[in-house]
Amino acid sequence: MSIALTTAGLSKNYGALQVTRAVDFSLPVGARHALIGPNGAGKTTFINLLTGTVPATSGSITLLGEDITGQRPDQRVKRGLARTFQVTSLFPELTPMQSVTLAVCERLGLTARWYKRTGEHRAALDEAAEILARLHLGHVGHLLTRTLPYGQQRIVEVAVALALRPRVLLLDEPAAGIPSGESAELFEVIAELPEDISLLFIEHDMHLVSRFASRVTVLVAGGILAEGTPAEIMANPEVRTVYLGNSEGHA
């Protein structure tokens, strides 16, 4: 089994507060891995440590065999690490086509001069159209992002991340804010992503986790409480006490 991403002893302190505690984590290539845990458990911080927007206090992060612990976020993106945010980060006045094309141009290093390089710009437009079609957004690619249903806007975020050609994609609560009827649709689109993209996603809804994740890590107070298949996690008495309660759904 080849490994896309690992952390060893990864820790983050804010003063006396330990937000991430010596996390040893491993994401195999092709994984569909969920990160769950109570509010404030440190899930978003863990993603921020992986992307480099938050510097680690100690420990290491390895992406595709390379130690990226000291790298800037943009260097990690170039090496194949992309993310989406818990709250939408799209430009509302751009169309999905424009947002995805810009991301393709960014990857190709064309952003500052794309208007001069129409040949390469054409290729970027074609690639953006192909990504949007793959995510079933082809028919709304020309509409202003702010006019799209929120569920579709979240899929546009995945499209922008895909334009960076990630090997590992981190999704911070991709279904947050989406009416529950639309969240399965979003995850179906995510489930169709190519298998060579390894996925780590934060999700509270255990029904979605059971359906779309092959493995689950439970984070509590910054440390890993348990790891296993969704069935193992849902049957784990400690996890049930600390996180799942009796609801089996939202924490």
Ligand SMILES: Nc1ncnc2c1ncn2[C@@H]1O[C@H](COP(=O)(O)OP(=O)(O)OP(=O)(O)O)[C@@H](O)[C@H]1O
């Ligand atoms: N910049 C910061 N300075 C101080 N404390 C912080 C900072 N960022 C996060 N924290 C604290 O770290 C803890 C973990 O926060 P984090 O947002 O990572 O949790 P989470 O599991 O993603 O929570 P949620 O499910 O509510 O999004 C919280 O107690 C939070 O208050």
